[in-house]
Structures are given as structure tokens and as C-alpha cells.
Amino acid sequence: MRKSIKYPVPKSSVICAAAGILLYAGLMIWQGGKWMPVSSLQRPAHGDGELLYEVIVRELGEEGREIPVTIPVGERQYSDEEAEALYDAVFPELTERILGGNESLEAVRSDLDLVRVLEPYGLTVRWESENVERVDTFGTVVNSGVPEKGEPVWLKAALTDGVHTREYEIRVTVMPPVLNGDELFQEKIMEACRRLDSVQKTDNQLFLPEEVAGKKVSYYRERETDYTVIPVLGILLAFLWAARVKMNEQKVKKQREQLLLLDYSEIVSKFMVFISAGMTIRTAWERIAAGYEKTVQTGNRKARPAYEEMCHTISQLKSGMAEGRAYGEFGRRCGLQPYVKLAALLEQNRKTGSKNLKSALELEMVSAFEQRKNLAKKLGEEAGTKLLLPLFLMLGVVMIMIVVPAFLAIY
Template sequence: MKVKIDEKQEEISISVSGKKYDEEELKNAFSEAEKEVEQAVLGKNKSLDEVRSDLNLITSVPEKNMKVSWELDRYDVMDIQGHLQQDNLSTEGTLIKLTAILTYEDEEERYEFYAKVFPSELSADKEEMRQLQEKVEEADKKTKTKDYIVLPEQVNGKKVIWAYGVQTRAYGILVMGIGFAVFVIISSSQKEKEEKKKEFREMKLDYPQIINKFNLYIKSGMTIRKAWFKIAGEYEKDQKEKEQISAKACGRKKAYEEMVNVMYKISGGASEGECYEEYGIRCNLSEYRKFGMMLSQNLRKGTRGLTELL
């Protein structure tokens, strides 16, 4: 803006802070914000009673000057960004509790509501193929003791025509080759699943150790960042010492490796709160998701009350 004092004219910048709510206004503002949040999260869905696409877990309500963070009771069916985990959804639907934590300056309001999530709807063609596959599986069960299978002639009211290939020697070899390839793929997939289970078991065992260390450092007066860097730094140093002895003796641990990854991201200038939340998502276990979310939410408060939460 321009200002004129006597005959002298100057330009001046004026910052106007937002209106501060009194107690009654804040109560109403929280109530209105809750309605806006519940409407905004729908995304492409028509109702929370039938959620088939990702929810829009907003991080702020600008009109009310409020920030929003989230807690879920089922991180296996939806992540903290609102993305549905399609592999874990059932056709009967899964009820999930969402908690929106509304923050205005030092005031906080928790708003809980529920959504029923379902797998994404298939296109008409894909739905017909799914129904046909179910019919084939059902026919296979009925003729398990027979040397034949009666294939369905109709699906969804439409006629189905089956074409049978010629059983030549080359065709037989091709089938054998495909069968072997499928066996290799299944074996590889099974091995990968076993390794993943082993990794999750190890992470569950490491979790109380990490929390105890973190709590100890927080009680000694460290900030969240310093405590995180301390644990990650100690682990990294220990790993380097082990590597000098033997690469096999290294025994890298997923939960700690991700902590080191976060340490370098924060050191590189990444948002500290987002890094902690991302840590929980990458670990992909509810304990770690809650841990990361808790640290992110407590950044603005400092470590006050954090030891009790831990």
C-alpha cells in the first residue's frame, strides 16, 4: 500500500492476521469445520456408506484457518493419504473409523466418523468375466471326481461359446513350458511372501526396542529430531562396524534402515513431519504408522506429554 505523510509518499507492507475466535465462536467454527471435513473427504464417492474410490483426507480447512491430521483404526484397508488397499477389501464391505484432528492455534478438536469401504467397481466386461470365472470354478468343484468338466453355457443372460484347441505334441510341450513357468513364478512369489513375513516379524520385535530408546532420549531432554538422529546414527555406525567384519554378518533391519533413510531426507531439507508419516507408511505396520503420525502431530507441541504417549 502507499502512505503519504505531509508531502512525502512511501510504500508500506501491511500484514493482517486472521480473526481470532472467542470461546463460543471457536466452538461453532469447530462444528462447521467438522461438516466441511466429512463432505470434503468423499472425493468421487457419493456416500460414506459405500466408498469404492480413494477418500480425500484433507490437511486443512482454509476458511476456518484450521489444520487437519488423521488417525485410522484400519490401516490395512486404507493408508493415511486415503488410498484404498484393494487387495485387502472384501465384497461385503469393511467398516473403518476415521478420526479427524482439527487444530486451531493451541486448541484441538477430535471428530470421529465411519466409512464403509468396498473394492472398486469393475467395468461391465470385467464383471461378466469375473462371473464366468466363478461359474467355471463352481463347475470344477461339482465334477472333481469326474474326468470331465461341464462348462457354463450362459453368463449374465448371454450365450457363451467355447473353442477347444487341438491337442498336438507341440501344444503339449507349450503347455508344459507354461506350466513350468507358472511353477517358477509361484515358487518365487511364495519365497517373496515368506521373506516379507520374516521381515514383519523382525519389525514387530524391533518396535518396543525403538520406542524404549526414543522414550529414554526424550526423557533426557532431547528434541524429537535429535532422538531420531541419535537412534538412526547409532544403528548406522553399528552396521558399518559389522560390515568391516563380514558382509553376511550385517543383518540389516527394515525399521532401522527406514529411520536412517528419514534422517538423510530431513538433513536434506525435507519436511520433518511428512518424513515421520512416510516412515510409518513405508514400514507398513499399524504400530509404526501410529508412531510416525504421533511424532508428526507432536512437532508443533514439542516433547511435552510425549513420554506418556510413548
């Protein structure tokens, strides 16, 4: 069986707990329990507001009922003598507190701090201004256009504790702002414009002063039309143009590949005919290219990329290029797998002999015609898809022709 481990309790902890219990019991006995008898309630100081006291009212007599009551006690009010003495003492402090960031009331250049409540005394202050355009009741100072000697403004402060009220009049002198070189010149420009504005009130336009403080000046306004969109459009157009060129290149490349695939089966079949007739590969090549050039010259056929590459190959052979290399470059220029395969087939049979070339061409021709059939089917599907847009447009026109007269007939 596992034994439990016992930890000894320090004697100092027991002594502290016992001392606390004994002290609490002694205080309760000395004060007569939790509730002590009272005959008065302490009134809160002026400005502290109303205070609520929870008391138990015991009825004297045989029944001896106990009733809990919450008694509100209002804050203490100043006597007439106390209020007079307080106002005399508070006024100098008030004139100091309203200065804000100004050095004195005789040189006011920034906003005043017109306090509304004097916290330590429980007094409220109501302000009035004889010239709200210079100093309003919130202490905001407007000193633009003030003469150098300053402009006096009288403020009225009404102090009250809720019962007693005293009014004071405080004189402040609003001084012009301290301006640096640019700000001073700006103020002179504004003053000159104000003078001209008062003179030219009947004119359709305000003609600005040409000279301020002995200096010639000119004026500029921001353009109402913003032309910054033009370079943005130019950059966008450049990207679109590059994309258009790229798309055209891809379109031309796709059309060339389609023409190459369409002509492949025809070229293979011609090769098979000429090879079957006993011609060599080069002779058959020359006959096919010559026939194409004749039909193009007579206008019976448009230029086709596969035959053009064959004519280019004839030129290379006549210039002395090796026959195998010329066929290989023909396949690479065409860039499609069937032509690369045909070039490799011709090169291989040129080296080993053309006895197996006919059977190889027959197999290639079957594959080429199958590819051409699939390509023709694909092109037909694409043409049908392109026709959907005009069909939908025609459908929309028909719907408008049907629906509009119906609505007109109803309404």
C-alpha cells in the first residue's frame, strides 16, 4: 500500500491566520456588529455629486421591524460668503488657464482654451464673445487680416456653482500671425486680391494684380483637363499592338500548317505515281515542282507553302547541295512531323535503293489521307462555330421585330 506524504504546516502561517480571525472578531465586538448606529450622514463636497447611503431603519416598540432604506444625500452648497471668496480666488487662475499656447491675453495669436468646468471647485463657466468672427465661444481665433497693432475683443465669463453666479469681462488682444517670408508675401497677395475684388465686383472676371509689394508676379492654374491619360493609353496601345502582331503571326503560322497538312497527301500520292513509273526520287521531285510552277504561272493555283519549299529544294540541288541534306532541310523548313518523316524516308531509300519505297509511300499515303480527312472535319467544325455569332445576331433582330410591336400594341 502506497503511503501518502504529509507536508508540515509552518507555524508562522497558523499564527497569521489566527491573528486575522481574532482581529476581525475584536473589531466586530467593538463596533457592535456589521451595522453601527448613526444619527447623521456625511454630505459630499461641492462638485462630487449626489451620494447614496444604504441604512437599516429599526422601528422602536414591541414589533421592532427593520427596514432597509437607500437615502440620497446631495452635495454641499457654498454659502454666500464662501462663494464670494471662492470667485475672487478663482478668477486669476481662470485667466491663466484660458491662455492656451499664448504668452498673455495682450498678444493672442493662437486658439484660447476656454474651459467649461473648473474641476477642483465644482464651478461651471459659460462664455460669450462680442466678436465671434475673431474669437468664438469655443476659443477659436481668426487673426487673418488683423492690423499690426492688434484688435481687442471682449469675452464675458459667467461662473456659477448652481446657486451663485458671477460674471467677468476679459479683454483679449488678437494679434496678426507671425509669418515667414513666403507666408508674408502670400498675405500681401491675398490683400491685393481682396482690394481688386471689391473694386471689380461688376466685372465678369477678376483681373489679378500684376505687381505685389513692388515685385512683378504671374499666376498659374492647374489645367482642368488632365492629359496624363494619353501616355497611359499609348503604353496600353503598344501592348495591344504587340499582342495583335503576335496573334497575326500565330494566325499566319496556323494557316501555313493547315495548308501543309492539306497538301501532304497530294504530294505523297504524286511521289508514289512517279516512283511507280520508274523515276528516281530527284526526277520525281523535279516533275512535281515543275508542275506546280506551271499551274501557278497560268493562274490556275495560288501559292502553297509545301510546293514552294519543294521549289526551294530544287534550287539548292542545282546550286550543288547534297541531295540528302537538301531533303533534310526541306523537312525542317516545313516543321511538321509528316514532312520530316517523308524527308527521312526519301533519304533512307535514296541510299538503300527504291525497291521498298513504293510500299512505304503507299502506307504513308493512307495515313496522309486519314490526316487530311480529320483536318477537313476539324475545319468544318470551326467554320460552324464561327457562324454561331451571326446566327445569334439574326435571332436577336427577329426577337426585337416580334416583341416590340407586341409591347406597342399593349401600351
